[in-house]
Amino acid sequence: MKKILIVGCGGIGKRHIDGFLRTGKCRVSVCDIDNEKLQQLENKYPLDSLFTDFFSVDISKFDAVLIATPANQHIKMAKRCCQMQVPFLLEKPLAVTLEGVDELIDMSKKSNIVCAVGYTRRSIPSFKKFKQLADSGMAGEIKMANFYCGQDYRKYRPDYSNIYFSRRSTGGGVLRDFVTHFIDLAQWILGKPKRGFALTANLVFGNAVETDDSAIVIGEFAGKLANFYCNGFQKPNELVIDLAGTKGNLKYTLATRFLSKILFSNDDSGNWQEIVCFHDEIFDYYLYQAQEFLKMLDGEICELTTLEEAAENLKFIIDVIERSKD
DSSP states (O other): OEEEEEEOOSHHHHHHHHHHHHTTSEEEEEEOSOHHHHHHHHHHSOOSOEESOGGGSOGGGSSEEEEOSOGGGHHHHHHHHHHTTOOEEEESSSOSSSTTHHHHHHHHHHHTOOEEEEOGGGGSHHHHHHHHHHHHTTTOSEEEEEEEEEOOHHHHOTTGGGSGGGOGGGTOSIIIIIIHHHHHHHHHHHOOEEEEEEEEEOSSSGGGOSSOSEEEEEEEETTEEEEEEEESOOSSOEEEEEEEESSOEEEEEEEETTEEEEEEEOSSSSOOEEEEEEESGGGGHHHHHHHHHHHHHTTOOOOOBOHHHHHHHHHHHHHHHHHHTO
16 A cells, blocks of 8 residues: 655645545545644545644655645645655646746656656546547647636635635636646647747636636647637536647537547538547546556556646746736
8 A cells, every 4th residue: 555645635635635545555644734624634534644744744654745735835845755755746737936946857857756747637538538549640730729618616616715726826817727737738739838928817706816717828839839718707617629630620528527528520511520438537537647646656657747847837827927918
C-alpha cells in the first residue's frame, strides 16, 4: 500500500482523498490548517493521520504528497518535496506568478523524483481516446482547434465567493482556473503554446469576486491556431472541442455531464459519424488521475502534465493577461 499525504482539504482535496482511497492501493493521511475540517474528514473517511502544519510533517515517511492548496502556495510546498526527495502531484495551475518556477523545475530534475501537475483530463479515457484519434491522422494534420466551455460554477461551488476562485492572488477566475485546463489539452494535442491574446470580464458575478467570470482567448500552439471560449455563469453545462484537420474534423462533445461523445466528419453533408461514447466518467475523474499517478510512482510511462508543460501553460496565461492590458 502506498502512503499518500494530501495537503489542502477543500472541495478538490476531498475529491483527491476519495480518488486515492478508491484505488484500493493507498493509505491516506491529510493536512489542513482548519481543525474542524480535519475532524469532519476523519468522520467520513478511513484516514491514517491528521496534520495541521505541512512544514512540520516528516514527509519522508510518505511515498508521495498531493498538494491541493491554493496555487500561490504550490511552489514552496513542492520545493520542500524536492528537498526531501518525496514524489509529488500538484493541483493545477502550477502557480500564480513565475517566481520560483524555474528553480522548482531545476530542483525536481536534480532530485530526479516523480512529479506532475494535476490536469485531470489527461487521465480520463474519453480524452485519451480523443488524443489518440487526433494523433492517428484520421483527420489529417490538425491545423486549428476550438474549445467551447461553460457552466454555472455557482451551482457546483456555492461557496465560490469565499474560496480561491474569488481572488487573483490565489489563482482564481475563469481564465486562470478554467481556461488553463483547455490550454493544457491544446498543449497535449497541438504542441507548445507560443503567443496569444485574451479578453476577460466580470459579466455576471459582480462584487462577489474580484476576478473574471468570462474569457475569450486566441493562441498559437506549435504553428496551429486555437480559440477558447469559457464562462462560469451559463445554465447549460457544456464542453465542445472541435479539431480541424486537413482531411476532416474531430469533435469531442459533453452531451450531458454523464455522456461524452467523439464524432468525425470528412465532408460537407452536415452528418457526423459517432466514433465512440463514454458514460458516467464524471464520477471517476480523480480515481483515474490517482491511478495514473500511482503508475508513475511504479515507474510506468504515463501522460500526466509535466512541470515544464505546466510552466509553459502559466507563462502563456500571464503573457496573454499582459497583452490584454495594451
